[in-house]
Amino acid sequence: MPHLWTPAARVISPRPPEPAPTESGARPAALLRGEFTARAAVRSARLLVTALGVYELELNGTVVGDHVLAPGWTSYRHRHRYQSFDVTALVHEGRNAWGAHLADGWYRGLLGFNGGTRDVYGEHTGLLAELRVEYTDGSADTVGTGDGWRWSPGPVLTAGLYEGEEYDARREQAGFSEPGFDDSAWQPVEILDFDTTVLFPADSPPVRRIQHLAPVSVTTSPTSRTILDFGQNLVGRLRIRVRGEAGRTVTLRHAEVLEDGELCTRPLRHATATDRYVLRGDPAGEEWEPRFTFHGFRYAEVEGWPGELDPADITAVVLHSDLRRTGWFSCSDDSLNRLHENVVWGMRGNFVDVPTDCPQRDERLGWTGDVQVFAPTAAFLYDVRDFLRSWLRDLAADQGDDERRIPPVFSPDIPVITPVPVPPGNPPMAGWCDAAVVVPWVLYERYGDTEVLRAQYPSMRAWVDAVDRIAGPARIWGEGFQFGDWLDPTAPADDPGRAMTASTLVATAYFAHSARLLARTAGVLENEDDSGHYHALADAVRDAFIARFHAGGGRLTEETQTAYALALCFRLLEDDADRAEAGRRLAGLVAERAHRIGTGFLGTPLVCDALADTGHVGTAYRLLTQRSAPSWLRQVDMGATTVWERWDSMLPDGSVNPGEMTSFNHYALGAVADWIHRTVAGLAPAEPGYRRLLVRPLPGGGLTWARAAHDTPYGRAEVGWHREGGTLHVDVLVPPGVTALVELPGTDPMEIEPGRHSFWAPFPQPHGDARGSGSGRPSHRITGSPDQCKEHT
Template identity: 55%
Template sequence: MTHAVVDAPTLEHHREAIGIGENAPRMSWIVSRAPHGWRQLRAELELELDGRRRTRTVDGAGSVLVDWPFEPLRSRESATVRVRVWGADGEASPWSPPARVEAGLFEPTDWQAVAIGPAWDEDPESQRRPALLRSEFHLDSPAVSARLYVTAHGLYQAEINGVRVGDDELGPGWTSYGHRIRYYTYDVTDLVREGPNALGAHLADGWFRGRLGFGGGHVNVYGETTALVAQLEVTHADASRTVIATGPEWQAAPSPAQWSGLLEGETYDARDEIPGWSEAGFTGVDWTPVAKRDFDFDRIVAPSGPPVRCTQEIAPLGARRTDDGRVILDFGQNLVGRIRLTVVGHAGETIQVRHAEVVDRTGELCTRPLRGATSTDRYVLRGGVSETWEPRFTIHGFRYAEITGWGDRPVDGGIIARVMHTDMRRTGWFACSDPMLSRLHENVVWSMRGNFVDLPTDCPQRDERLGWTGDIQVFAPTASFLYDCSGVLTSWLRDVAAEQLPDGTVPWYVPTIPGGDQWTPPRPGAGWGDAATLVPWTMFQHFGDVEVLRRQWPSARAWTDLEHRLAGDDHVWDAGYQLGDWLDPTAPPDDPANGLTDPHLVATAYYAHSSAVLAATAAELGRAESDELAERAVQARNGFRGRYRTGPGRLTSDSQAAYAIAIMFGLFDPEEEPAAGQRLAELVREADVHLTTGFLGTPVLLDALTRTGHRDLAVELLWQRSVPSWLYPVTMGATTIWERWDSMLPDGEVNPGEMTSFNHYALGAVADWMHRAIAGIAPAGPGWRGIRFRPGVESGLDSAEAAHETPYGRASIAWSVTGSALEVEVRVPVGAAAVLEHPAGGTEDLPSGLHRRSWRTDARC
């Protein structure tokens, strides 16, 4: 090979750059093949728009989120872009394949649509039944292209001429509706035709007015009526455009779905189906005029990431029939999604599906942990022919399902679980020679999948499912390795900023909904509110996106300013309610904040940490106040040390969490760290090599042991199999990460605590350490511009491997020990610089390419 090869460029963080909301989208490209050690010196970018081509040259090695060098796009404009690059040899690569980019609707005035909904919604006593909305239109000539732009107060699913539009689910998703509401763009060119056509949509409550949250939940959080906004734009061969939009001429009818709620489930009567309702020429007699709805088009935004989709189908592994005729299914995996039924039966037969994450010791569904989420779907057959159905506007968290009314029908082929989550691109993998550790990592992956349903949630099954700030704050490094979650987090952080209170308080969860006296109105909470500062910094480190720092700066600054005020002159945050090291294993089931560690020690530590990260952010952005903020960080650190340090390497809270947090936040002087690490190691051994940490202490525990010279103890702690430990749930058959270390007790009983989820990613933050310390791959510069490799032979494993799709391409490491030989294979992507740490000491700089090394090792260090 004599030249470089460039993949098609990408735009911003989009996998599908149609209907994007950026008029000057940044471009990224990957040099997928190049001579050994090749580096980019310059690139040429080409834009083809309206039949004209223009090029711009960009000097330097930059290939990640490079500023758009052309004129800004206008609404609806469609173009293609491609790239070629030069290296030091002066030879140009071939042009990359083209990437298509299409602008969405940038201005409120681009919308001709009127928001509409079923008139019966306006009666507060009416049943909250989903609706069908429809209209017909005529095209005088064929379509060259057609785009459908849709959003809703509630959830929608569109159809054109009897065919479903798109394959996304739960659109337009959940945002802070009072500030931002997404719309989606669909290419429907193949669905419209010359002559008569019909456009229709299903419309249901969803997050907008459906039941949300704990304590029985709340309805009508954002409004009392549902609404649809749809605009179909058809372009013809003569460049003329026909626009069909929602308006007063549309009609509505009740959906065959009698009821649909995200927490409750869906009831659907197929006998009420209306054949042909979304086709031209339909003549239904019971349709009623729609009502106009208020809708603020200034709030409408394009998505920054992919939608929710079905990403996998899973057949049940086992089925048990009960004496009373029920069928209890085990899908072998705790997942998030819903069940699809295929059945033949008589009209009026009802099949009911109940969901649960676990079964009790008698084999019955254990639904107590679901609290107020009934999670029950019902399907009433129309009869006579094979029928296939799945709920449209609900999802459940479950491994087990109880089917009532199935009779003696075979399960195989008739029942399937469909896995649903935001359709992020997988970017990280890990495996090792220990099956239990590999299963633990797989559990982390599944918990991320189940809790990234349009936003990062705490749990997907019970009456909560909220975007808890503290959970994603600790999990963001792991999430950013496993999946390209940049689009999800970019959107969610915008809502964090939008819902932040004027004094800087960040809500416990975003979007905010009523949550009782404990959670509303929001109060400042350390570790949770710090997501405003720490999640953007994590995204910068993993995705190389400095713009996220710039955009979130006001939010991060407001939060840390609030911490600074609350800490007062002595720089100690010692007042107010705190969650502390939430759910440490010593905390009582009914009081998860009452653990071993002083919550105000944790709060002050986070104040110091966020202050330091904000100062680093200011420096990265070149802000004038960076020196001032660096001094504030020093004051915050001194405040912590003055109050909570009792001597060299000792703290007032003599707990694992206290030492781990203080070590990893740099709150000990370098000469004190060995003593602090020694005390942390002693506490771990005093607990018989068990952890005693919760949500905030756990993610830093193994790193703190490793940093202070106790790597072997960190490995031993990870391998612990009795409760509390990471592997205890694996020994109990877990397929996701649990909220509590003992969500299920050793005797098979479910923990009696109210907060007992079996799918909760926070404690799965350990996977970040596994990637770095066991496999041995870590970012060493923003966006993986630098990479550190260090094979984790101290783990005692025979082999381990990890790979990550960095913004520059795939980086990977695989190592194995056979006898006294250590074999290592490392891949460095083009554009990144890497360092390989040798087992016996010393380092080696590695250029791009594949590298193999072999060492003798008579002992595993």
């Protein structure tokens, strides 16, 4: 990303001593203001702005833009994002004023788990803004933050991402961003040194207010507390309309679930997730929404409300990065539809500027393992190309340039001071660090983006080379602490990493996988020497895996669902007979667990593919549609509206898992949605960027119909099917400039051109795991031309 802004402005900061932090450690937000004169009629005005912290900027009394928590979170020491706004309509000839609210945000606020740490990136907040004004007479001026600006404490008494926000409306300073405001009681700002070479223009969609939800019920808890249920686990904050006496405090507490009828805050750990509003006593009523925090919640407890609460006076404001929706799925099973919707809501809540693990407790970090497994699902549901490219730039920057070049387990990286399940020293972590290779490759597959491969290639190669050094000539690695198949269903509540599958098998499988993807990347980039080298390395690791973990005849030394899923999906078993036996053994293991899940973070995204690819489609469907714990639909049956972190985040009796780490909004286990899109509906890319589609629905699970749509780089693609007796009807939309390979059960593959197509094929009532082989061509009718297709898109 080119460096485009070398500001003449300076970073300004509230001059110490600032107001002392509260008991929780959260600090207040400051107000800053300045004035300038536009000496002629204004033709255009552009504002460039960023902050050490988070800001909301006003110009002549009007808030600039609709971004939330700007400038967002990046690896600030390497890449500090700024925004650019056209503010021509807000600047006028003569005297003008601008001002800002400035809070800690990610820059200086609490980050991390188990108490976390503050001041990760700096000890002082700051604002950097520059206004470039062009006049109708052809002249121009540039004004910016610097000497002459002043600051004051404001109405935001405390603001923390984990803690919440406290706002005293009696301390508002109306008109502070308008010319002529009396700031004589305000204090001069301090000028901070700042390395402007790390500035870069915003390269990812901003966080915005996306949706508003009304409460579906208001109830009284057993302890007489007022609780609102919004019917959906969401990420955002509350907007209230209230009328009452000055000085009254309304307190809003947030949580994802109830336990024994009360707000369950234990899973939040040290995140208090509490907002407070002190009324100014306006007889016309007051409206308020926090500026500088967000919460993960379905339920909110309201305390101190004046008079009777009208549910219409409280609204949940949904926040996330403003990504364009690109993928949809529906089917005849309402539970599967709810599961898919849970995946969508989980992604929305965890794509808040960075791809986080969870949005509610004291963590909310860009864990690499989570997005590594979820990236294919994300790229189908939303346009995440710019979002993940920006995150990958941070990951590469955090990877550093020392001789180890090991990606962090979360990015933006932060130091971990308190005891956590991560050893010190940024250890190499299989499946997590592999995001450096896997995520760029997913972006290439789904968007045809060779530039992301080119940009990330040094990072990708550095990670594979690092594992090569660690594994040594034996090509086996993973000894010592590894996350491994994190949170498999047998893991104890207090030991989430104690998985059934050995970490050495998991790590070595990922070594082979990343080496192979790197070899393919080198081939795409026409680096034949590297391609040959890394293909040879991948072959050597595969051979080492077979020597260590293959017991012969397709069986593995590790008899677990995850072991077989990794070996099959990463093609570590290549002999057809071995793959067939491994598939049979995997299906047997699933059946032995009564078709219940036996996989964690790394096995779950692969297990249905491993079954379907070896002919066990029926078993895959029984696993997907299982309703006994542990399973996806058990969560749905228990009222989940997002995907849980643990298979048993909530226990059968309705109590919350006693483990210290329990979230009801993690997307990792929702990565199965990618299989649902590709296999249940049958819509997948056959070539990078969907230049060629693969239409291969594999009906099962008692479904009578399913359909999916995806906005590819070439336009809308659709696949829909339904069963009528012994006939399968399939409708396909192929966008302009694209071809599709159609493979229907029991028929020969065929190529089709752009347009709408319909197919009919014999399809007896499915039973067992038989997939059938091609024995003929389906009936085929073209029902739309490429031009009609273009109109549809």
